[in-house]
Amino acid sequence: MSAIWKYISDVLKGIWTLIQGMRITGYYFFRPRLIVTQQYPENRRTLEMFERFRGEVTMPHNENNEHRCTGCGICEISCPNGSIEIITATVLLPDGKKKRIIDKHIYHLGMCSLCNLCVKNCPSDAIVMAQTFEHAVWDRTQLTKVLNRPGSKIMEGVKE
Amino acid sequence: MQEAEPDRIETQEYLVNMGPQHPSTHGVLRLLLKLEGEIVHHVDPHIGYIHSGIEKMCESLTYPQIPYLTDRMDYLSAHMNEEVVCLCIENALGVEVPDRVKYIRTIFSELQRLASHQLWWCVMGMDLGALTTFFYGLRDREKILDIFEETCGARLTLHYSIPGGLMFDIHPNFQKRVHDFLNYFRKKLPEYDQLLTGNVIFQERTRGIGIFPKEAVINYGVTGPSGRASGFSCDVRKHLPYSAYPFVSFQEALDDRGDTLARYQVRIKEMWESMSIIEQLIDNIPEGDVQVKMKGVVKLPEGEYFQRVESARGDFGVFIISDGKKSPYRLKFRSPGFSNLSALHAMSKGWKIADLVAIMSSLDLVIPDIDR
Numbered sequence: 001m002s003a004i005w006k007y008i009s010d011v012l013k014g015i016w017t018l019i020q021g022m023r024i025t026g027y028y029f030f031r032p033r034l035i036v037t038q039q040y041p042e043n044r045r046t047l048e049m050f051e052r053f054r055g056e057v058t059m060p061h062n063e064n065n066e067h068r069c070t071g072c073g074i075c076e077i078s079c080p081n082g083s084i085e086i087i088t089a090t091v092l093l094p095d096g097k098k099k100r101i102i103d104k105h106i107y108h109l110g111m112c113s114l115c116n117l118c119v120k121n122c123p124s125d126a127i128v129m130a131q132t133f134e135h136a137v138w139d140r141t142q143l144t145k146v147l148n149r150p151g152s153k154i155m156e157g158v159k160e
Numbered sequence: 161m162q163e164a165e166p167d168r169i170e171t172q173e174y175l176v177n178m179g180p181q182h183p184s185t186h187g188v189l190r191l192l193l194k195l196e197g198e199i200v201h202h203v204d205p206h207i208g209y210i211h212s213g214i215e216k217m218c219e220s221l222t223y224p225q226i227p228y229l230t231d232r233m234d235y236l237s238a239h240m241n242e243e244v245v246c247l248c249i250e251n252a253l254g255v256e257v258p259d260r261v262k263y264i265r266t267i268f269s270e271l272q273r274l275a276s277h278q279l280w281w282c283v284m285g286m287d288l289g290a291l292t293t294f295f296y297g298l299r300d301r302e303k304i305l306d307i308f309e310e311t312c313g314a315r316l317t318l319h320y321s322i323p324g325g326l327m328f329d330i331h332p333n334f335q336k337r338v339h340d341f342l343n344y345f346r347k348k349l350p351e352y353d354q355l356l357t358g359n360v361i362f363q364e365r366t367r368g369i370g371i372f373p374k375e376a377v378i379n380y381g382v383t384g385p386s387g388r389a390s391g392f393s394c395d396v397r398k399h400l401p402y403s404a405y406p407f408v409s410f411q412e413a414l415d416d417r418g419d420t421l422a423r424y425q426v427r428i429k430e431m432w433e434s435m436s437i438i439e440q441l442i443d444n445i446p447e448g449d450v451q452v453k454m455k456g457v458v459k460l461p462e463g464e465y466f467q468r469v470e471s472a473r474g475d476f477g478v479f480i481i482s483d484g485k486k487s488p489y490r491l492k493f494r495s496p497g498f499s500n501l502s503a504l505h506a507m508s509k510g511w512k513i514a515d516l517v518a519i520m521s522s523l524d525l526v527i528p529d530i531d532r
Contacts, residue, residue: 014360021355025292036299050306052313052328080225115228115319116327129313 049131058130059147069126071102075118083111110143187527203505211531218491223458231317234529236276237472242321248467249323260448266404276472287521325451366420370519380503384474390418396470423522497529
């Protein structure tokens with residue numbers, strides 16, 4: 001007899017535990033404001049990433065098309081993946097001295113793991129992380145970027 | 161030829177592949193099962209499907225570059241992986257980091273442990289057929305990832321600890337956000353119990369399944385929550401305190417039943433403990449720098465160095481042999497997942513396939529951590 005009672009009480013207890021779980025599901029079912037899903041990509045216009053978000057490496061230029069990069073190559077050395085290539089050129093200054101300037105700052109986004117070491121180690125704060133995150137392109141050659149703009153030159157007063 | 165007796169059914173052992181693409185093996189783990197009917201006689205784990213040669217790659221990287229790579233091993237406890245390498249390098253150089261760095265590292269480790277256990281909880285429910293848990297666990301994990309993203313700019317592979325300190329100082333909103341999260345999660349964690357722990361189906365599938373005695377746990381080197389569920393007190397935070405763990409008081413979550421349910425409950429207990437640790441530290445972060453001035457080229461003195469931390473899965477160690485150059489001569493990781501996996505065949509012997517899934521889920525395996 002007791003076995004039957006145990007069986008019945010087990011069944012009832014089991015149903016009770018299931019109802020406990022269903023209560024939570026029901027609670028959220030009737031409270032749609034607690035839904036946390038982001039409606040991406042519909043919210044693209046209003047979506048803002050955090051200011052420190054590491055999206056890709058960029059080189060900021062001012063309105064005179066000037067950047068702060070001296071071409072020292074520390075970012076190239078500190079990169080663990082070899083995703084930065086620095087190509088420098090030598091120019092002759094009016095006073096006859098030779099000066100090394102940056103020709104191309106090549107950045108391979110496809111090889112970058114966004115570890116922030118280049119930005120951290122840059123002595124002249126020339127490169128920063130941008131907050132972009134939609135990096136998909138049709139062809140992988142588009143992932144290789146030249147960060148300094150054509151015709152740009154180094155800003156006045158950057159220590160070398 | 162003699163005819164077989166008609167009233168006796170001949171059975172024989174047969175082999176079945178589980179994985180490498182099986183959803184309950186959490187990645188690319190291949191288990192070769194030796195079965196008789198539905199009963200598991202032997203489990204033979206075949207690893208190496210996601211082997212990425214991280215130990216070998218570390219030999220060609222300089223010391224400051226190594227922590228970024230360790231994030232990719234046990235991606236669910238990424239911060240502990242960085243921390244262990246940083247601690248090892250700092251100890252070798254004799255660098256003492258400021259208290260502020262220690263406090264922030266500990267808070268990050270505990271947040272990471274919470275995030276890892278949340279994901280484990282949702283996947284455990286999903287493996288046992290309760291898909292709902294997946295959404296609730298990820299909902300709460302998202303809050304932690306937002307905290308990470310605001311302070312260090314990444315969600316999963318943080319790269320926040322670097323040798324000699326931290327990548328950035330904490331964000332001004334950090335403390336407020338952590339407080340908000342703790343208040344939020346204190347209300348949500350009982351929901352986990354209501355949703356899954358008390359569930360009759362879950363209880364039936366985990367209670368008494370895969371019992372693993374304490375001696376076997378020690379012999380196989382099972383650490384972390386899986387080891388503590390069998391009564392093996394192995395918390396590195398308690399026995400060999402590092403960072404800010406000497407300054408906090410917390411209970412080591414122990415259980416002596418050693419079954420799947422115990423492994424589950426130890427992790428739920430750990431979540432409460434993690435929250436209490438964060439609460440003790442978050443308002444007392446000392447002022448100061450977050451970065452010790454290091455040399456441009458970090459070179460470790462010749463010798464052998466070892467450091468352990470408690471990751472979300474257990475005892476995580478790094479062993480560096482240095483020959484005085486700027487990159488290590490040899491670097492070896494002692495990953496908890498590898499040792500925990502080695503005990504799987506002993507744990508699941510004699511149980512059914514469905515129990516094997518529950519046992520494996522309770523071990524909380526992360527495959528890149530095993531393969532490295």
